[in-house]
């Protein structure tokens with residue numbers, strides 16, 4: 001069984017997406033995402049796949065959908081590399097497929113639905129915390145969120161406050177599940193309050 005790792009950027013109000021897009025642009029975070037996921041397969045929901053500008057070189061793309069789409073394994077040329085693209089109808093089916101089952105690490109890259117169904121079995125997390133409230137007042141917007149309300153015991157391995165070229169400060173946090181005897185943060189709220197810049201709230 002591979003290790004599941006979440007890579008996610010979320011806001012102070014737990015938002016990850018609005019109307020099919022990520023509601024901020026952090027150039028450095030895109031570079032970080034590519035560096036973290038390079039060489040490993042990525043698991044994602046259909047909407048997140050649709051939001052990608054194209055297949056990313058150097059990593060397999062595994063997409064979950066409930067639609068009855070052809071399940072043949074496909075290989076696409078991406079630049080100079082050839083990348084696997086697979087479609088599965090359930091998480092169990094995807095995790096049993098050789099491309100994921102034989103991997104050491106599987107990076108779960110969203111969106112909200114897929115973070116939720118994999119959360120309990122995820123061991124490691126690469127968070128980008130954007131200390132802004134994003135949720136619009138107006139309704140009718142398709143909102144995707146990260147499940148930050150669960151009582152997850154996490155240990156921070158590394159954290160770094162960064163300032164993007166566009167001036168939006170954010171925090172990179174690498175965390176994993178607490179092991180017996182380690183200090184922990186009871187909830188994401190305590191965890192975030194401890195590590196996020198207070199002035200941003």
Ligand SMILES: NC(=O)c1ccc[n+]([C@@H]2O[C@H](COP(=O)([O-])OP(=O)(O)OC[C@H]3O[C@@H](n4cnc5c(N)ncnc54)[C@H](OP(=O)(O)O)[C@@H]3O)[C@@H](O)[C@H]2O)c1
Pocket residue numbers: 007008009010015016017018019020021022044045046047048049051064065066067088089090091109110111112113114115117143144145
């Ligand atoms: N900030 C970040 O780090 C980040 C990361 C990724 C994505 N995003 C944003 O998040 C938004 C997308 O997230 P989302 O939650 O709306 O969608 P999503 O999780 O990307 O995809 C949802 C789709 O996945 C399929 N699906 C969901 N659960 C399934 C299950 N149990 N079994 C099989 N298939 C399943 C369904 O596809 P079908 O409808 O085809 O059946 C469902 O409509 C976008 O705005 C995107 O830009 C943000």
